Amino acid sequence: MKFLLILLSVFTLFSCNKDNSEKMRHGYWLGELKVNENKTLPFTFEVMADKSLKIFNAEEVILVDDITYKNDSIFIKMPVFEGYFALKLTKEGMVGRFTNTDMALDLPFKAIYNSKERFETKEVPAVDISGNWEVAFNPDSDQSVYQAKGVFQQNGKKVTGTFRTEAGDYRYLEGVMNVDELQLSAFDGSHAFLFVATVKDSTLNGVFYSGNKWSAAFEGQRNEHFELSDANLLTTLQNEDAHFEFSFPNEEGQTISLADAQFQNKVVVVQLMGTWCPNCLDESVFFSEYFKLNSDKAIEFVALAFENAKTDSLAFEGIKRLKNRLGLDYPVLLAQSGTSDKVEAQKKLPMLKQVVSYPTTIFIDKTGKVRKIHTGFNGPATGAKYVEFKNEFRTFVEELLEE
Structure with a gap:
């Protein structure tokens, strides 16, 4: 009798601790974020296991493995960026919201099971958009207009590519050409982009939707010879002899300065970035790979992070998450929290005339002289x-190492 009571107690304890939450069905899903009253941003993902899935944007595959179940709810946290999904299962799939406080995103979301088509198409394309396009966003505004270069590849109905701007590229865009309507989207946990345009021979006119109801008109024309301004000339020092310096804390509370011994008599690559910034992530991957292959040389990398997170502690959480996910071996220092505003960023680095973009890369030679400043980043999607x-x-x- 005593043995039976013990066995019953163990069984009861096991039953109480067992996770009986309903799980996501394995397989392909179509996710839709509502970015406008009449527009949804689609992307596809595949649930590999109860606690892992992959998000697809053209050639990009994002592994997501921080998934928890609680009662009838599912919480999916993005791997690098601060965003997360809070969802509930339905007969048709899932519904809920995507939130990213850093990027001020709070978007309604739904997902449909067993669907791999990003955009629904029924008609044959009437035009092939492949090639280079000279594009202007906000073309009717003197203050907010900016140039871009559209670079697209079309195979049948499917279109991939990106828009390059002087601040960086819009990363991996994927979509379709439906008769004469171009539809492209991307979702990576920070970017939530939707582009819709009408294409006529050598011109296009459309609208760019991003985040919570923001939108911008754009227009373009085919131009195989168009190029953006030289990225090495956009950000400058106050004067040619200005000395670049910084002094900011790392995640362990230590203040790191360019004057420290680890940077002396070495080439130093300084990265102005943010953990919320997808282009910065792409650049960090490249820098990390280069540094690991060349760590025996007289070179150091250091990143200065300008964070949207409201507090230093939250900002350092993002920095730690980025370093752990990417395996970064170089310091990432907190230069600013509470805002990534570039005017405020310039105040932290007054030797610069302006901070134009994240990322920005500053090359310093072995004598401590700034030799080049590169604005923006052309990532793998370009x-x-x-x-x-x-x-x-x-x-x-x-060349700098050989000097």
Whole structure:
């Protein structure tokens, strides 16, 4: 009798601790974020296991493995950026919201099971958008207009590519050409982008939707010879002889300065970035790979993070998450929390005339002199431009190392 009571107690304890929450069905899903009263941003993902899934944007695959179940709710946290989904299962799939406080995103979300089509198409494309496009966003506004270069590849109905701007690229866009309507989207936990445009021969006109109801008109024309301004000339020092310096804390509370011994008589690559910034993530991946292959040389990397997180402690959580996910071996210092405003950022680095973009890369030679400042980043979604950047980076750094 005593044995039976013990056995019953163990069984009861096991039953109480067992997770009986309903799980996501394994397989492909279509997710939809509502970015406008009449517009939804679609993306596809595959649930690999109860606590892991993959999000797809063209060639990009994002592994998400921080998934928890509680009663009838599912919480999915993005791997690097601060965003998360809070969802409930339904007969058709899932419903809930996506929230990213850093990027001020709070979007209604739903997902449909067993669907792999990002956009529904029924008609044959009437135009092929492949090639280079000269594009202007906010073309009717003198104050907010900015230039971009559209780089697209079309295979049948499917379209991939990106928009390059002087601040960086819009990363991996994927979509379709439906007769003469271009539809592109991307979701990576920070970016939530939707582009819709009408394409007529050599022109396009459309609207760019991002986040909570923000939108901007854009127009473009085919131009295989169009190029953006030189990224090495956009950010400058107050004067040619200005000395670059910084002094900011790391996640362990230690203040790190350019004057420290670890940076002396070495080439130093300083990265102005934010953990909320997808282009910065792409650049950090490249820098990390380069540094690991060249750690025996007289070179150091250091990142200065300008964070939207409201407190230093929250900002350092983001920094730690980024470093752990990417395996960064170089210091990431907190330069600013509470805002990533570039005017405020320039006040932290007054030797710069302006901070134009995140990321911005500052190359300092062994004598401590700034030799080049590169604004923005052409990431892997830009294809040939990314390869060009990597080659130029390696060549220039090797020249500095040989001096």
